[in-house]
Amino acid sequence: MSHIQTEPFVRITKRQDIKTAKAWLIRLISVVLALAVCGVVIYAMVKLNPIKVYAAMWKGAVGTPKRMLVTARDTVMLLCIGIGLAPAFKMRFWNIGAEGQILVGGIATAACMIYFGKTLPSWMLFAAMFVASMLAGALWSVVPAFFKARFKTNETLFTLMMNYVAIQLTSFFVAKWENPFGSNTVGIINQMTQAGWLPSLFGTQYMVNIILVLLLTVGMYVYLKYSKHGYEIAVVGESERTAKYVGINVQKVVVRTMSLSGAICGLAGFIAVAGSSHTISTSTAGGRGFTAIIVAWLAKFNTFVMILVSVLLVFLEKGAIQIASQFDLNDYASQMITGIILFFILGSEFFINYRLIFRHRKGGEAA
Amino acid sequence: MTQILALMQATIVFGTVILFGALGEILTEKSGNLNLGVPGIMYLGGIAGLAGAFIYESSSAAPNPIVGLIISMVSALIAAGLGGLIYSFLTITLRANQNVTGLTLTIFGSGVANLFGGAMNKLAGGVGQISVATTSGAFRATLPFLSDVGVFSSLGFMVYLAIIMAVVLGWFIFRSRKGLNLRATGENPGTADAAGISVTRYKYLATCVGAAVTGLGGLYYVMDYIKGTWANDGGIEKLGWLAVALVIFARWKPMHTIWGSYLFGVLFWLYLYIPGLTRSSQEIFKMLPYIVTIIVLVVVSLRKSRENEPPGHLGLPYFREER
Numbered sequence: 001m002s003h004i005q006t007e008p009f010v011r012i013t014k015r016q017d018i019k020t021a022k023a024w025l026i027r028l029i030s031v032v033l034a035l036a037v038c039g040v041v042i043y044a045m046v047k048l049n050p051i052k053v054y055a056a057m058w059k060g061a062v063g064t065p066k067r068m069l070v071t072a073r074d075t076v077m078l079l080c081i082g083i084g085l086a087p088a089f090k091m092r093f094w095n096i097g098a099e100g101q102i103l104v105g106g107i108a109t110a111a112c113m114i115y116f117g118k119t120l121p122s123w124m125l126f127a128a129m130f131v132a133s134m135l136a137g138a139l140w141s142v143v144p145a146f147f148k149a150r151f152k153t154n155e156t157l158f159t160l161m162m163n164y165v166a167i168q169l170t171s172f173f174v175a176k177w178e179n180p181f182g183s184n185t186v187g188i189i190n191q192m193t194q195a196g197w198l199p200s201l202f203g204t205q206y207m208v209n210i211i212l213v214l215l216l217t218v219g220m221y222v223y224l225k226y227s228k229h230g231y232e233i234a235v236v237g238e239s240e241r242t243a244k245y246v247g248i249n250v251q252k253v254v255v256r257t258m259s260l261s262g263a264i265c266g267l268a269g270f271i272a273v274a275g276s277s278h279t280i281s282t283s284t285a286g287g288r289g290f291t292a293i294i295v296a297w298l299a300k301f302n303t304f305v306m307i308l309v310s311v312l313l314v315f316l317e318k319g320a321i322q323i324a325s326q327f328d329l330n331d332y333a334s335q336m337i338t339g340i341i342l343f344f345i346l347g348s349e350f351f352i353n354y355r356l357i358f359r360h361r362k363g364g365e366a367a
Numbered sequence: 368m369t370q371i372l373a374l375m376q377a378t379i380v381f382g383t384v385i386l387f388g389a390l391g392e393i394l395t396e397k398s399g400n401l402n403l404g405v406p407g408i409m410y411l412g413g414i415a416g417l418a419g420a421f422i423y424e425s426s427s428a429a430p431n432p433i434v435g436l437i438i439s440m441v442s443a444l445i446a447a448g449l450g451g452l453i454y455s456f457l458t459i460t461l462r463a464n465q466n467v468t469g470l471t472l473t474i475f476g477s478g479v480a481n482l483f484g485g486a487m488n489k490l491a492g493g494v495g496q497i498s499v500a501t502t503s504g505a506f507r508a509t510l511p512f513l514s515d516v517g518v519f520s521s522l523g524f525m526v527y528l529a530i531i532m533a534v535v536l537g538w539f540i541f542r543s544r545k546g547l548n549l550r551a552t553g554e555n556p557g558t559a560d561a562a563g564i565s566v567t568r569y570k571y572l573a574t575c576v577g578a579a580v581t582g583l584g585g586l587y588y589v590m591d592y593i594k595g596t597w598a599n600d601g602g603i604e605k606l607g608w609l610a611v612a613l614v615i616f617a618r619w620k621p622m623h624t625i626w627g628s629y630l631f632g633v634l635f636w637l638y639l640y641i642p643g644l645t646r647s648s649q650e651i652f653k654m655l656p657y658i659v660t661i662i663v664l665v666v667v668s669l670r671k672s673r674e675n676e677p678p679g680h681l682g683l684p685y686f687r688e689e690r
Contacts, residue, residue, distance in 0.1 A: 096403070153665055161660050161661045162661070172648070298529045335475070336478030343468075
């Protein structure tokens with residue numbers, strides 16, 4: 001049997017470059033495919049017309065001005081954490097610890113509100129909360145960063161563990177500050193005086209949150225793209241050896257960047273506590289620290305693209321909560337849908353970075 | 368004395384959940400895949416096992432415990448293995464980032480499990496109303512000759528299964544030819560590839576089989592730890608991350624996970640047995656397993672001894688064309 005080595009059925013080659021429009025088209029197709037798959041799953045489960053379900057999702061996310069505002073509030077929260085993670089990830093430092101950094105930021109904020117709410121004048125209170133939350137977040141991230149820089153301790157696993165230390169710390173403070181006694185919640189802090197609550201702006205609640213995060217979006221974009229620090233981060237992320245060769249102090253960059261990353265995540269805790277919930281619990285972060293990793297990664301650390309990804313994810317979440325109540329499912333449907341869509345987007349990156357070359361049908365060798 | 372006995376039993380039951388989780392993850396990580404989807408996979412295994420038993424028991428007039436046990440176990444293995452397959456396909460074939468894919472798998476698994484768990488609760492008429500008594504009973508049946516011997520008087524067969532698996536896995540990874548190939552894949556896939564080992568096949572198999580083993584942890588949690596019911600309280604997720612911690616703690620050695628898992632169990636339950644703790648200081652005590660893991664992680668990186676290190680290529684992608 002004469003056997004001629006045939007060309008493989010499909011070959012993979014790296015694309016040199018791809019037009020932005022084409023890349024986005026691929027991503028769009030993947031989202032549409034994901035929605036179709038979710039539709040099939042939803043239909044199989046509840047025998048509902050998926051189109052109707054998606055219409056209900058739309059209504060749930062942006063159906064009324066109030067809902068739109070809540071969607072916007074949650075979007076900027078997710079965005080804020082994503083912005084915090086961007087510099088760390090760009091440096092290829094796997095900060096999985098946003099969840100913990102948000103929580104300690106939230107604890108610091110709540111502590112200021114509880115202990116200084118009656119004594120400090122309003123502007124000083126806000127300043128204290130702002131600074132304390134950032135310091136707490138930075139502290140939580142600088143510990144793993146230090147060990148990574150000095151001893152190459154695995155940061156993925158370290159930051160992951162720090163999350164759970166933070167969660168227990170939160171439980172500790174919740175039990176300590178519980179109000180009313182025996183409820184095992186902190187309750188609304190300063191309900192009467194509203195001390196330390198971010199005020200409404202232009203007659204709209206959450207406006208301060210939105211403006212603060214949009215400022216951060218622009219600031220981080222400029223920082224990463226045009227500052228010397230941003231350049232150093234990019235070099236360290238591309239190749240640590242190159243960074244050392246050109247005289248960048250890698251350890252310093254790692255610690256500095258991680259403090260910044262943690263500080264912004266801590267600030268997200270401030271926004272969550274002072275700007276929306278006015279309380280603290282172990283669900284203050286609510287898994288957003290993990291979701292934001294995906295936001296930062298999918299957006300390739302471009303903070304403006306992050307807005308888009310955050311909107312998509314929060315939209316899905318809100319929509320799914322609506323279907324849950326309307327069609328008698330529970331809101332974990334949103335997590336499942338989010339998971340499926342993310343799988344598809346993650347998979348689509350392959351088709352953006354690589355090209356498949358199929359064997360020529362009329363090649364002759366195969367026949 | 369009864370207190371110590373109770374602590375030991377609680378410890379072993381707790382330890383077994385994370386032992387399965389950690390064993391599966393070790394197998395996966397030895398191939399160089401850092402799968403952060405452990406909680407999600409445990410969720411998938413747990414819910415599939417419960418659903419399998421639930422459907423069987425509610426459709427059969429006189430359910431047979433052995434059949435229920437087999438159905439739920441097979442469902443759990445398949446569901447968890449499929450979770451591993453999604454992860455493998457995305458990270459190995461489509462070259463997606465491992466950390467992000469793993470976290471997505473956790474979100475997905477938790478969503479699927481809690482969605483179906485909630486739906487089953489509703490079908491059964493409320494939280495805690497799911498009854499898979501026969502199957503759960505089979506999981507919790509003690510070994511006949513040990514049924515009144517101290518600590519063993521309340522342990523189901525999966526406790527022993529986990530220990531046997533740890534021993535077998537330890538032998539497989541460190542003493543067998545295939546295990547050597549697997550370690551080579553995780554340490555340096557380029558070299559392994561050059562030596563004629565199919566890196567892709569090893570990674571796929573290790574990840575899928577590893578996921579199936581991890582899924583048993585979820586199954587054991589549902590069937591024994593919470594006695595055959597479902598609660599949307601994130602309990603599995605917490606234990607799933609502890610399983611990841613245990614992998615580090617045991618320094619990627621299956622034999623060490625056995626005592627490590629029980630140590631975690633003791634650390635986790637200890638607060639119940641220390642007198643004079645207030646409700647808030649209990650929470651501080653519950654940090655212990657995580658803090659111990661952090662310390663181990665740091666010490667391991669300080670000592671730099673080769674055999675305690677994570678697999679050399681852990682978390683990194685391998686693309687033959689980019690060597």
